[in-house]
Amino acid sequence: xxxxxxxxxxxxxxxxxxxxxxxxxxxxxxxxxxxxxxxxxxxxxxxxxxxxxxxxxxxxxxxxxxxxxxxxxxxxxxxxxxxxxxxxxxxxxxxxxxxxxxxxxxxxxxxxxxxxxxxxxxxxxxxxxxxxxxxxxxxxxxxxxxxxxxxxxxxxxxxxxxxxxxxxxxxxxxxxxxxxxxxxxxxxxxxxxxxxxxxxxxxxxxxxxxxxxxxxxxxxxxxxxxxxxxxxxxxxxxxxxxxxxxxxxxxxxxxxxxxxxxxxxxxxxxxxxxxxxxxxxxxxxxxxxxxxxxxxxxxxxxxxxxxxxxxxxxxxxxxxxxxxxxxxxxxxxxxxxxxxxxxxxxxxxxxxxxxxxxxxxxxxxxxxxxxxxxxxxxxxxxxxxxxxxxxxxxxxxxxxxx
Numbered sequence: 001x002x003x004x005x006x007x008x009x010x011x012x013x014x015x016x017x018x019x020x021x022x023x024x025x026x027x028x029x030x031x032x033x034x035x036x037x038x039x040x041x042x043x044x045x046x047x048x049x050x051x052x053x054x055x056x057x058x059x060x061x062x063x064x065x066x067x068x069x070x071x072x073x074x075x076x077x078x079x080x081x082x083x084x085x086x087x088x089x090x091x092x093x094x095x096x097x098x099x100x101x102x103x104x105x106x107x108x109x110x111x112x113x114x115x116x117x118x119x120x121x122x123x124x125x126x127x128x129x130x131x132x133x134x135x136x137x138x139x140x141x142x143x144x145x146x147x148x149x150x151x152x153x154x155x156x157x158x159x160x161x162x163x164x165x166x167x168x169x170x171x172x173x174x175x176x177x178x179x180x181x182x183x184x185x186x187x188x189x190x191x192x193x194x195x196x197x198x199x200x201x202x203x204x205x206x207x208x209x210x211x212x213x214x215x216x217x218x219x220x221x222x223x224x225x226x227x228x229x230x231x232x233x234x235x236x237x238x239x240x241x242x243x244x245x246x247x248x249x250x251x252x253x254x255x256x257x258x259x260x261x262x263x264x265x266x267x268x269x270x271x272x273x274x275x276x277x278x279x280x281x282x283x284x285x286x287x288x289x290x291x292x293x294x295x296x297x298x299x300x301x302x303x304x305x306x307x308x309x310x311x312x313x314x315x316x317x318x319x320x321x322x323x324x325x326x327x328x329x330x331x332x333x334x335x336x337x338x339x340x341x342x343x344x345x346x347x348x349x350x351x352x353x354x355x356x357x358x359x360x361x362x363x364x365x366x367x368x369x370x371x372x373x374x375x376x377x378x379x380x381x382x383x384x385x386x387x388x389x390x391x392x393x394x395x396x397x398x399x400x401x402x
Contacts, residue, residue, distance in 0.1 A: 007073065007135065009072075009078060012078060016078060017081055019057075020056065021053055028047060028088065029086070029087040029089075031089065031353070032044065033087060034208065034354040034366055035223070035353070035355070036370040036372075037210040038378065039164065039212055040089045040167060041353055042164070042167050043089065046125075048089045053121055053122060057134070058096065060080075061096075061101060062100060062101060063104055063106055066104045067120045069230060078302070080251045081251060087172055092164065092181065093125040094127055095119040095124065095126040098126075099115075102229060102238055126170050126171070127157040127163060127167075127168035127171045128172060129171045129174065129192070130251060131162075132158060133158065136160075136161075137387050140236065141183060142174055142175075144158065146176070146177050146188065146190060147204060151226075152222045152223065152225065153177075153223050153225065153228070155222070156216050156218055156220060159215070160204075160213075160215045162286060163212055163213050163215045164214075164320065165216050166203060166211070168386060169193070170192065171192050171199075174187050174235050175190055185236070186385070187236045188230075188231075189221055189228065189230055189235040190232065192218075196221060197221060199217070199218055201214050201216055201217075202214060206380075207377075208373040209352070210352065210377060212377075217322060236365070243385070244319050250324060252325070252326030253295055253298045254299070254315060254372065255327065256329055256330060257299065258294050259333050260288070260295055263336055264292075265335060267284065270341070270367070272284075273342070284339065289361055294325070294329050295329055296334075303317050308394070317398040318399065320391040322379070323391055324391040324392065327381040330335055341364070341371050344363055344368035347362070347368065349369060354369060
């Protein structure tokens with residue numbers, strides 16, 4: 001497989017670099033650096049969203065006819081890699097990367113006309129209603145119900161770990177519309193407005209003190225029949241399509257390699273407490289080199305998948321391999337960061353945000369100020385979006401044929 005970029009791709013990379021240099025404000029880079037959570041706050045993420053929307057680059061993974069860029073898989077990879085290297089904030093994936101592609105693939109012309117432009121512009125902010133108490137990894141056992149009354153669905157139940165539900169205008173939810181059939185066959189995919197009396201949101205604070213996720217309760221909440229995506233009972237198939245985008249829709253390796261490079265640079269000056277800088281500690285240097293090799297191997301894997309996508313193949317189960325490796329390498333980076341920073345990494349300020357004029361003063365450095373929060377938040381990386389055990393089962397069954 002030829003992994004070299006062609007002249008057109010190199011020209012595109014230079015165009016992206018020039019755009020980032022001219023249009024990515026330092027305050028957004030600073031906000032992204034100082035965010036210990038998994039997701040950046042909307043004030044940072046949505047400002048970057050609007051900049052990319054104005055450029056026409058906000059939805060690279062959508063079909064061009066629905067508002068996408070028309071980029072090749074290689075160009076999408078280059079764009080994400082350059083954004084990672086430039087320190088751009090991550091965009092909120094719930095609308096752009098999850099429900100947006102679902103509506104593009106399964107929505108009616110009327111649904112596309114209603115929802116897609118507002119996702120692109122950032123006017124509507126979305127959250128995802130998948131997991132429930134008792135239905136996390138075994139998602140098909142979900143119990144939230146929806147019964148059709150006239151031309152509306154009436155929804156009762158609850159969802160949990162719902163990212164940014166406290167900011168969202170809409171939730172896309174898996175609901176049970178038929179309890180008499182096989183559990184996967186009785187699930188439907190609904191779009192539900194959040195601003196109604198039948199929905200309440202309860203915050204869940206993580207160990208780090210961040211408020212990213214929530215519990216969402218439905219008590220006779222309503223949504224129109226026209227807001228069902230696909231047919232009744234098609235929700236499980238749609239959910240699998242969405243999860244492939246969630247688990248493998250973006251490149252992990254560039255952001256991991258950026259984090260590793262920062263560790264390598266800091267290790268040149270960070271004292272070891274024994275004999276010079278941490279970069280001279282053979283044990284630490286060996287572990288850092290090993291995790292870099294793992295991240296570089298992951299990038300090669302992502303490029304191999306990219307080559308398959310360029311041939312028109314669907315993402316498929318190999319996205320589980322990327323998710324599995326990326327999550328575990330990321331946690332190794334978090335541990336190395338704590339070890340490198342020593343006592344300074346023990347601080348855990350509960351104020352948010354950690355950027356801007358009201359941010360608390362860091363102990364040692366702003367990098368150390370976010371280290372423990374990042375570590376605690378990223379412990380969930382091997383659980384959310386499909387736990388490690390789920391990914392291994394998928395790989396064993398569909399890739400290895402076991």
